Amino acid sequence: MAEIVHMIDSEVFMAFSTYATLVILKMMLMSPMTSYFRLTRKVFANMEDTAFGGSAEDRKKMIRVDPDVERVRRCHQNDLENIIPFVVIGLLYALTGPDLSTALLHFRLFVGSRFIHTVVYVMALPQPSRLLAFMVGLVTTLSMAYRVLTTALFL
Amino acid sequence: MAEIVHMIDSEVFMAFSTYATLVILKMMLMSPMTSYFRLTRKVFANMEDTAFGGSAEDRKKMIRVDPDVERVRRCHQNDLENIIPFVVIGLLYALTGPDLSTALLHFRLFVGSRFIHTVVYVMALPQPSRLLAFMVGLVTTLSMAYRVLTTALFL
Amino acid sequence: MAEIVHMIDSEVFMAFSTYATLVILKMMLMSPMTSYFRLTRKVFANMEDTAFGGSAEDRKKMIRVDPDVERVRRCHQNDLENIIPFVVIGLLYALTGPDLSTALLHFRLFVGSRFIHTVVYVMALPQPSRLLAFMVGLVTTLSMAYRVLTTALFL
Numbered sequence: 001m002a003e004i005v006h007m008i009d010s011e012v013f014m015a016f017s018t019y020a021t022l023v024i025l026k027m028m029l030m031s032p033m034t035s036y037f038r039l040t041r042k043v044f045a046n047m048e049d050t051a052f053g054g055s056a057e058d059r060k061k062m063i064r065v066d067p068d069v070e071r072v073r074r075c076h077q078n079d080l081e082n083i084i085p086f087v088v089i090g091l092l093y094a095l096t097g098p099d100l101s102t103a104l105l106h107f108r109l110f111v112g113s114r115f116i117h118t119v120v121y122v123m124a125l126p127q128p129s130r131l132l133a134f135m136v137g138l139v140t141t142l143s144m145a146y147r148v149l150t151t152a153l154f155l
Numbered sequence: 156m157a158e159i160v161h162m163i164d165s166e167v168f169m170a171f172s173t174y175a176t177l178v179i180l181k182m183m184l185m186s187p188m189t190s191y192f193r194l195t196r197k198v199f200a201n202m203e204d205t206a207f208g209g210s211a212e213d214r215k216k217m218i219r220v221d222p223d224v225e226r227v228r229r230c231h232q233n234d235l236e237n238i239i240p241f242v243v244i245g246l247l248y249a250l251t252g253p254d255l256s257t258a259l260l261h262f263r264l265f266v267g268s269r270f271i272h273t274v275v276y277v278m279a280l281p282q283p284s285r286l287l288a289f290m291v292g293l294v295t296t297l298s299m300a301y302r303v304l305t306t307a308l309f310l
Numbered sequence: 311m312a313e314i315v316h317m318i319d320s321e322v323f324m325a326f327s328t329y330a331t332l333v334i335l336k337m338m339l340m341s342p343m344t345s346y347f348r349l350t351r352k353v354f355a356n357m358e359d360t361a362f363g364g365s366a367e368d369r370k371k372m373i374r375v376d377p378d379v380e381r382v383r384r385c386h387q388n389d390l391e392n393i394i395p396f397v398v399i400g401l402l403y404a405l406t407g408p409d410l411s412t413a414l415l416h417f418r419l420f421v422g423s424r425f426i427h428t429v430v431y432v433m434a435l436p437q438p439s440r441l442l443a444f445m446v447g448l449v450t451t452l453s454m455a456y457r458v459l460t461t462a463l464f465l
Contacts, residue, residue, distance in 0.1 A: 014309035017247045021303045024240045028296070031236060031289075045229060048282050074355060080235060080390060081341060085334045087243050088397050092327045127358050134341075141338070148331045154324040169464040172402045176458045179395045183451070186391060186444075200384060203437050235390060242398050 012103045016094040019107035020087050023114055027083050030076035033122070037069045075121040079114065082134070086110050086141050093144035096151040110140040167258045171249040174262035175242050178269055182238050185231035188277070192224045230276040234269065237289070241265050241296050248299035251306040261295050268292040322413045326404040329417035330397050333424055337393050340386035343432070347379045385431040389424065392444070396420050396451050403454040406461040416450050423447040 037043075043066035044050050050059040090110075094103065117133035119125075192198075198221035199205050205214040245265075249258065272288035274280075347353075353376035354360050360369040400420075404413065427443035429435075 011309055014307040017250075017303055017307040018309050021244055021247060021300050024243050025297075025300055028236075028240050028293070031293075046226070046279065046285075048279050048285070051282055071356070076236065080239070081338075081386065084239060084390070084394060085338050088334050089331055092331060095327075124356065124358050127361055130358070138338070138341075142335075145331050145335055148327055152324040152327040154321055154328050166464055169462040172405075172458055172462040173464050176399055176402060176455050179398050180452075180455055183391075183395050183448070186448075201381070201434065203434050203440070206437055231391065235394070239394060 010097075011100050012094050012098060015100070015104055015107055016090055019111045020090060023083050023111045024087065026111075026115060026118065027076070027079040030072060030079060030118075034069060034072045034076065037066070037072055041066045041068060043069050071124065072122060075118055078117070078121070078134070082137050082141070083114060086137070086144075089141055089145045089148060092148045092152070096147055098147060106140050106144055110137050113137040113140070165252075166255050167249050167253060170255070170259055170262055171245055174266045175245060178238050178266045179242065181266075181270060181273065182231070182234040185227060185234060185273075189224060189227045189231065192221070192227055196221045196223060198224050226279065227277060230273055233272070233276070233289070237292050237296070238269060241292070241299075244296055244300045244303060247303045247307070251302055253302060261299055265292050265295040268295070320407075321410050322404050322408060325410070325414055325417055326400055329421045330400060333393050333421045334397065336421075336425060336428065337386070337389040340382060340389060340428075344379060344382045344386065347376070347382055351376045351378060353379050381434065382432060385428055388427070388431070388444070392447050392451070393424060396447070396454075399451055399455045399458060402458045402462070406457055408457060416454055420447050420450040423450070 038045075038049075042053070042062050043064055044062050047059065047063060050062045053059040053062055090107065093106070098106075113133045113136035117130060117137065120130045120133055193200075193204075197208070197217050198219055199217050202214065202218060205217045208214040208217055245262065248261070253261075268288045268291035272285060272292065275285045275288055348355075348359075352363070352372050353374055354372050357369065357373060360372045363369040363372055400417065403416070408416075423443045423446035427440060427447065430440045430443055
């Protein structure tokens with residue numbers, strides 16, 4: 001990690017910025033998607049969100065759990081559990097000064113796998129498609145973590 | 156992104172550090188708030204948390220779902236889904252060397268909107284107050300992401 | 311924060327990279343642990359995950375909530391709520407140029423407390439062991455946030 005100051009200004013760091021931003025934007029898309037399903041299914045979590053809904057009786061019925069909404073929420077949760085580790089470890093990895101081509105391979109594999117993961121999850125495509133997309137992302141992050149630990153280990 | 160090394164040492168980065176820390180502290184406040192509601196409502200998720208609770212029968216009854224506790228937990232979850240993207244994209248944004256006044260506007264709008272969002276959510280104030288607070292935060296983050304992608308795009 | 315550029319290249323930053331990576335890897339371990347409990351208990355959240363399960367009737371029964379799976383998921387959620395603030399505030403803290411020994415004390419206390427927290431939570435050990443592990447992590451993060459705010463305050 002001797003060259004960090006110079007590396008920050010590098011193409012690897014720009015590539016990291018680009019891919020991290022893209023995959024975070026993808027994650028943020030899950031909020032409007034949840035809202036879309038809530039509005040079309042008329043399923044809400046908060047009483048104040050049903051104010052448009054007519055009588056008190058009708059509004060109470062809208063406070064329930066819907067499988068489609070829950071599916072999108074699980075997908076969002078899986079993003080939080082996997083994309084945030086990628087961003088943290090990817091930032092540290094970018095600062096270890098990896099080859100640009102190796103770094104791009106990691107960033108592209110991870111971001112691609114998460115876009116595929118979302119499509120597979122929301123459309124409920126058959127397994128093991130979701131498992132594979134998840135595994136590609138996991139292995140990519142572990143590979144970057146391995147480089148961070150072998151380059152910068154200081155316990 | 157040519158000037159990153161110099162920018163890190165700048166007022167923009169100090170401003171980012173300040174606002175990111177404040178909004179993360181706000182998010183962390185949701186844990187004690189959840190505990191407060193759990194203790195005052197005597198509603199728990201884990202059997203071992205009810206050890207003070209007398210008979211086994213009484214303790215079992217404490218393992219349930221309470222609407223007030225769930226509201227605080229949803230607010231916490233919404234923080235995770237929105238504040239973490241702000242921190243990641245805000246860090247990269249701070250490194251693109253924006254004007255101090257523009258950067259401050261983004262950071263203040265976002266952090267302000269999230270404090271308002273929490274008050275509105277926990278007190279269950281009528282819509283569209285929560286939606287508006289959420290939208291201000293979302294648009295601020297998107298605006299920063301736009302600058303990161305137009306300044307540092309490297310695919 | 312005058313010395314940031316030099317600090318990035320320092321032992322404090324390498325120590326932060328090491329401990330942040332280790333604690334993020336610990337957090338990522340919760341996903342396979344959840345899968346392990348789902349597979350051994352035959353409890354799933356998605357219909358497509360039960361494809362191995364024989365008749366449609368049998369498969370439907372696998373879509374349910376299991377206390378052991380939920381316990382691991384709550385532990386994972388608690389990690390998200392606490393480890394991510396540590397990573398964000400820890401990064402900013404490392405850039406304020408603290409003493410190496412002070413920084414190591416913070417990083418070791420936090421990471422140690424979270425490993426203990428996981429063991430205590432998953433094995434359902436009696437309270438207040440989980441509360442203590444949680445509090446150590448919380449106080450460590452607050453102490454780092456205090457230094458960031460007193461060093462870099464720029465509102």
